[in-house]
Amino acid sequence: MxxxxxxxxxxxxxSEAIANAVLAETVTALGHSTTLDQALARYSGRRWSEAVAEIEAAIGRPLPSDFSKKLKCTTLERFRTDLxxxxxxxxxxxxxxxxxxxxxxxxxxxxxxxxxxxxxxxxxxxxxxxxxxxxxxxxxxxxxxxxxxxxxxxxxxxxxxxxxxxxxxxxxxxxxxxxxxxxxxxxxxxxxxxxxxxxxxxxxxxxxxxxxxxxxxxxxx
Missing domain, CATH: 3.40.50.1000 (HAD superfamily/HAD-like)
Known part of the structure; x- marks a missing residue:
């Protein structure tokens, strides 16, 4: 069968557009203006460790230790309302x-x-x-x-x-x-x-x- x-x-x-929209908003808030299309092109389909390294290179400093946790929480909240x-x-x-x-x-x-x-x-x-x-x-x-x-x-x-x-x-x-x-x-x-x-x-x-x-x-x- x-x-x-x-x-x-x-x-x-x-869910990918939602998750990447949240990521774009978060990276923008860190001082590096990012659109949804840019987030999709730069981070979608990559290992998370690679995405983090690219974000850090873009903003010129290490990400806060709770970055991934807060991003996940925000993304899940958006899923609850928009998915x-x-x-x-x-x-x-x-x-x-x-x-x-x-x-x-x-x-x-x-x-x-x-x-x-x-x-x-x-x-x-x-x-x-x-x-x-x-x-x-x-x-x-x-x-x-x-x-x-x-x-x-x-x-x-x-x-x-x-x-x-x-x-x-x-x-x-x-x-x-x-x-x-x-x-x-x-x-x-x-x-x-x-x-x-x-x-x-x-x-x-x-x-x-x-x-x-x-x-x-x-x-x-």
């Missing part, structure tokens, strides 16, 4: 409820649980939410996807991964899985399709409807 493995931010939750799904995500999840599925995300478990609650999707992924905190190496390494396949009891080659980032696509390919690149969230900018294609996506989708057509074919093989 196979399995569906979903990334979360930018795939199910339209929406990537249009069509919930319908797709329920359309394929007969297929084993899980979330495999770089986000922390507490962030994932909060966002699932806001989106009223907790019941769709009971005990099937996996975070990079659970593995030694995050994306673009395959560890999180291999963990997910193992927990689902499905061979990697039978898993369909839905991702919105090049690093996530690379991780899925490294795990021996089929990867779809979804470009439907509000943070997607020009050139993103090519990044996902170059990373190894076998199909590029501009909507969950596009993903559905591919998934029907994939699971009907």
């Amino acid at each position: 196979g399995a569906l493995i979903f990334d979360f931010d930018g795939v199910i939750a339209d 929406k799904e990537v249009r069509g995500a919930a319908n797709f999840i329920r359309r394929f409820s007969h297929i084993p599925r899980c979330i495999a995300s770089s986000s922390s478990i507490d962030r994932l649980q909060l966002c699932l609650s806001v989106l009223a999707l907790e019941a769709e992924f009971v005990d099937r939410v996996f975070s990079a905190d659970m593995v030694q190496r995050g994306k673009p390494h395959p560890d999180i996807f291999l963990l997910a396949a193992d927990r689902l009891g499905v061979p990697a080659k039978e898993c369909l991964v839905i991702e919105d980032s090049a690093g996530g696509i690379e991780a899925a390919v490294a795990a021996g899985m089929t990867a779809v690149g979804l470009c439907a969230a509000s943070h997607i900018r020009a050139g993103h399709h090519l990044k996902l294609k170059n990373a190894g996506a076998v199909h590029l989708a501009d909507s969950w409807f596009d993903v559905e057509r591919f998934a029907v074919e994939f699971f009907g093989r």
